[in-house]
Amino acid sequence: MxxxxxxxxxxxxxxxxxxxxxGHDVFCSESDLDKLRKLQNGVxxxxxxxxxxxxxxxxxxxxxxxxxTDQTVESGETIFICVGTPPLENxxxxxxxxxxxxxxxxxxxxxxxxxxEKSTVPVQTGAxxxxxxxxxxxxxxxxxxxxxxxxxxxxxxxxxxLHPDRIVIGADSPRAANLLQEIxxxxxxxxxxCPIHSACPPRPQPRFLVTDTSSAEIxxxxxxxxxxxxxxxxxxxxxxxxxxxxxxxxVAEGIGLDPRIGPDFLRPGIGFGGFCFPKDLQAFVRIAxxxxxxxxxxxxxxxxxxxxxxxxxxxxxxxxxxxxxxKICVWGLAFKPNTDDVRFAxxxxxxxxxxxxxxxxxxxxxxxxxxxxxxxxxxxCCRDLYEAARGADxxxxxxxxxEFRRVDWKRLAGLVxxxxxxxxxxxxxxEDVTGHGFQYVGIGGVSGAPELxxxxxxx
Ligand code: UDX
Numbered sequence: 001m002x003x004x005x006x007x008x009x010x011x012x013x014x015x016x017x018x019x020x021x022x023g024h025d026v027f028c029s030e031s032d033l034d035k036l037r038k039l040q041n042g043v044x045x046x047x048x049x050x051x052x053x054x055x056x057x058x059x060x061x062x063x064x065x066x067x068x069t070d071q072t073v074e075s076g077e078t079i080f081i082c083v084g085t086p087p088l089e090n091x092x093x094x095x096x097x098x099x100x101x102x103x104x105x106x107x108x109x110x111x112x113x114x115x116x117e118k119s120t121v122p123v124q125t126g127a128x129x130x131x132x133x134x135x136x137x138x139x140x141x142x143x144x145x146x147x148x149x150x151x152x153x154x155x156x157x158x159x160x161x162l163h164p165d166r167i168v169i170g171a172d173s174p175r176a177a178n179l180l181q182e183i184x185x186x187x188x189x190x191x192x193x194c195p196i197h198s199a200c201p202p203r204p205q206p207r208f209l210v211t212d213t214s215s216a217e218i219x220x221x222x223x224x225x226x227x228x229x230x231x232x233x234x235x236x237x238x239x240x241x242x243x244x245x246x247x248x249x250x251v252a253e254g255i256g257l258d259p260r261i262g263p264d265f266l267r268p269g270i271g272f273g274g275f276c277f278p279k280d281l282q283a284f285v286r287i288a289x290x291x292x293x294x295x296x297x298x299x300x301x302x303x304x305x306x307x308x309x310x311x312x313x314x315x316x317x318x319x320x321x322x323x324x325x326x327k328i329c330v331w332g333l334a335f336k337p338n339t340d341d342v343r344f345a346x347x348x349x350x351x352x353x354x355x356x357x358x359x360x361x362x363x364x365x366x367x368x369x370x371x372x373x374x375x376x377x378x379x380x381c382c383r384d385l386y387e388a389a390r391g392a393d394x395x396x397x398x399x400x401x402x403e404f405r406r407v408d409w410k411r412l413a414g415l416v417x418x419x420x421x422x423x424x425x426x427x428x429x430x431e432d433v434t435g436h437g438f439q440y441v442g443i444g445g446v447s448g449a450p451e452l453x454x455x456x457x458x459x
Contacts, residue, residue: 001025001183004076006069006101008039010046010275010341011118011150012082014157017051020058021162022192024183027065029072031083031097039066047340047367050158054195069104078114078179079105080148085119086275091282093122102129105143106136113143114179118150120220120280122287126170126213144176147213149220154274155338159196162187166207170216177210184208221284225298228277230265232304238268238444239311248444249426268443270398270424271308271346273335278302278344309349312443316354316422319441320394324358327417329392331385332399332425334368342371347398350424351376354396364388366401386415394420400427409436 001024005016008030016028030036035045042059044052058064065075073079083097098119105115115133117126130145137143147170152160167184171177186192188208194200211219234252241248248268256263272278281302288295313323320326335345342348351361355378362380365372369381382388385404389395389412397404409432413419419438421428426442433440 001078002076003027003183004072004079005029006072006079006081007031007083007097007119008035008045008066009082009084010048010154010157011152012080013039013044013046013055014048014051014152014161015080015082015118015150016064017054017058018158018161019183020061020064021054021195022186023063025063025076026058027067027072027075029067029069031069031100036066036068048157049155049338050196054158057195069101070108073101073104073108077112078116078183079109080116080118082118082150085121085279085283087279087282091279091286093120093279093283093286095121095125095128098125098129099132102132103136106133106141109137109141109143111142113141114146114176115143116146116148116180117217118148120149120224120276120283121147121217122221122283123214123217125217144171144173145213146171146176146180147216148180149216151220151223154341155336162192162194162196163190163200163203164206165204166209168216168219169208169210170213171210172213181208181210221280221287224276224280225284225301227265228272228281228305229298229301231267231272231277232301234266234268235271235308235443236304241445242443244445246445249446251444268426269308269346269400270312270350270443271305273344273346273349274341275343278305309346309353312350312422312424313353313357315441316394316396317357319420319422319439323354326359326393327391328354328359328361329389329395329416330354330361330363331365331388331395331397331404332401333363333365333372333379334399334401337399337401338367340367340371342368342375345372347424348372348375350396350398351379355379362388362390362392365399366403368399386411389415392416393418394422397421397423397425397428400425404428409433409438413437 003019003024003026005012005028008028016026020026081101085093088094126145126147149168169180238248252266255261256266281298285295285298317323333347354361362382364382364385373381421433421438421440423442426446430440
């Protein structure tokens with residue numbers, strides 16, 4: 001089928017590349033002309049495992065073409081809108097890019113078009129889109145508007161798209177629902193050449209859930225807000241574990257064994273970040289307020305999350321006493337591992353606070369240093385984790401990259417000024433750390449220190 005994808009961010013690029021991978025002819029547009037030129041020359045604007053390979057393969061086979069919005073709107077019968085919906089000052093989602101695409105569709109598209117909102121949008125955006133198109137196409141376009149929210153995670157976006165748990169469709173016409181089923185059929189049946197696995201691990205067939213547009217829009221916001229709530233919940237419990245000497249690792253394991261709760265998204269740490277959870281939480285609260293619904297629960301989720309950064313810096317201060325003049329090594333700058341994305345990253349908030357308090361920060365991240373340096377110019381970025389640790393009074397882990405679990409502790413011990421690890425993601429093997437003479441301070445009562453230092457720590 002001939003598909004159009006408007007917007008080449010994480011969602012748009014993954015959607016375009018994966019639809020081409022499963023056999024569709026895809027036209028993908030990007031309004032940032034610099035980014036578009038890069039894509040037309042095969043240069044990826046983001047680091048995302050497997051994506052480069054799929055994009056290159058699809059372009060070479062002619063199934064993926066990057067172009068400008070006008071052309072792209074004319075090319076495919078189904079148009080997936082994947083533009084950004086960043087937060088406005090007041091927390092509302094900024095829908096101006098979506099309206100911009102609607103104007104181009106109204107001006108350029110003829111015949112029939114299925115317009116699919118894939119960007120994360122507040123409830124009733126589909127209805128507004130439908131009204132806008134009806135007004136501005138003056139009957140020259142036969143169209144349907146549908147919702148198809150995306151649940152992919154950065155760092156695993158290709159796998160999440162090709163092997164989803166569910167595909168959610170919000171369609172108010174059988175024609176739209178049937179067309180989307182046809183488009184997704186190879187993923188529903190898992191009958192495509194998988195670019196990740198030679199033999200895909202067995203997993204349940206993805207559910208193809210068809211509902212109305214408003215329900216689909218709410219499913220997206222509600223899912224992200226629920227996951228964010230789970231993280232704030234476990235962070236809240238972590239604080240109690242810390243105060244009572246309990247072990248949050250065991251507590252999370254214990255509650256996660258209940259299938260009604262499940263083990264996922266119960267990792268305590270410095271809080272959630274990224275371009276989705278913080279903004280979707282705010283947008284969901286705002287839209288609920290507009291409809292007279294009190295989402296105080298989610299405001300509390302956001303408040304707990306905001307406090308994670310300052311309470312973590314407090315933890316470092318408790319060990320170092322005075323932060324001014326201290327040399328702090330930071331491992332991890334991306335908002336999570338396997339991505340170069342630093343948007344709304346709690347790690348950068350911690351770094352900014354340490355710098356503001358007069359500490360010097362030498363940092364290392366496998367992928368995100370360039371983008372982090374743009375956000376925090378005073379940051380010193382180092383070629384590897386050892387260089388960053390040279391002369392450090394403390395090593396602070398902020399993103400749980402696998403690489404940090406494979407450290408040569410002996411080599412590290414010879415580089416640091418003080419053998420202190422403050423782990424903001426409870427990701428390092430405590431026994432390894434303390435076994436090599438390092439004091440280990442984690443989240444939620446998870447800490448370990450050679451006997452001597454433990455008595456010191458309680459002062
Ligand atoms: C999220 C949703 O997971 C995805 O379904 C949606 O489509 C987009 O938003 P993403 O933002 O890529 O995906 O990241 P995710 O893996 O969900 O992590 C979000 C944040 O929560 C990160 O900062 C991560 O470090 C944090 N997190 C996650 C925790 O602190 N603890 C956890 O247990 C899980």
